[in-house]
Amino acid sequence: MLSVRDLSIAYRTGRKESVDAVTGVNLDLYEGQSLALVGESGCGKTTLGLGLLRLLPGLGEITSGSLVYRLKDGTRADLLKLKPEPLRRFRWNEAAMVFQGAMNAFNPVARIFDHFADTLRDHSDGKRWTKKAVEARAGELLETVRLDPDRVLPSYPHELSGGMKQRALIALAIALDPQVLVLDEPTTALDLLTQRQIVQQLHELRRKFGFTMVFITHDLGLAAELADRVATMYAGRIIETGSARDIFHEPKHPYTAGLINAVMPVKGDRPALESIPGYPPSLKAMPPGCPFHPRCAFATAECRTAPVGLDVLTERPQGMTHSAACLHHDRITLTRKESSNV
């Protein structure tokens, strides 16, 4: 569905200054797959997610790479070469985004009906969306996410609970039947019960509509539950990628292992959790060599000097290959064996 090559994204921070928020990302996404982008706050997940749809804020810029999508008609398009009008049609029809923070993603002075009407009318190709047609399509989608259209469509966003808003936002994102859906922290800020419902509904929606999904999360439990594939990001780079099974059972980058060791297992004894010492590096002062070496217990002199690329560890079909950017990957094991519970 999507082939990302050597994608780099920078934010302008001054007249002649910028920081590289995403560096050299390569990624192939296959039809119907779900990929979780995981990592600590500030490691570039949201920037990459926005970049996948060319939705970066004004100061953000894709500085290199290509982003080739397979469109519904079977042709391919490099998103970075699309002119404004085809790009507008691409968004929401071919690929859509559920933005972080459902609370603020809606226009507070527009009713939910108006959000559906605007999205359908602005992004549809020539189809006339009458009030009745909008009501029918929005109603169908809202019912799919278990919301009552009669109650929700005439409401203003503030009249809905956080979980209802998040569900309405997901329904809105798939209004034009996109093939790829990018979700940024889809369950953050919701109570546990509501989180469960959203996860359940995302499973159902995927089954029903078959879209390919990229979701951004720092919740490894959510990643374990929803993802076929996981990519760990650190300091703007993908430093490990593989099937969810490989990543959660046998992570081969010490940072991924550290993230898993820092999560309380669902079952079994309560182990002492291990936090990862230190903080991610400042994008303005990246350490030489492996960016994780200042925090890494396995670091050797080589890690401090030589740049480390992703090495293929286990070849698998359909983008599931397990790769890690660590010179010492063969020494990495989880301190907890019940990690499958994350």
Ligand SMILES: Nc1ncnc2c1ncn2[C@@H]1O[C@H](COP(=O)(O)OP(=O)(O)OP(=O)(O)O)[C@@H](O)[C@H]1O
């Ligand atoms: N508009 C901006 N201007 C300048 N720098 C930015 C901007 N937005 C993000 N950044 C920087 O880019 C880096 C990546 O941020 P990003 O939000 O993509 O990370 P994240 O992993 O999604 O974090 P979070 O989980 O907190 O959203 C951070 O260092 C951040 O400070």
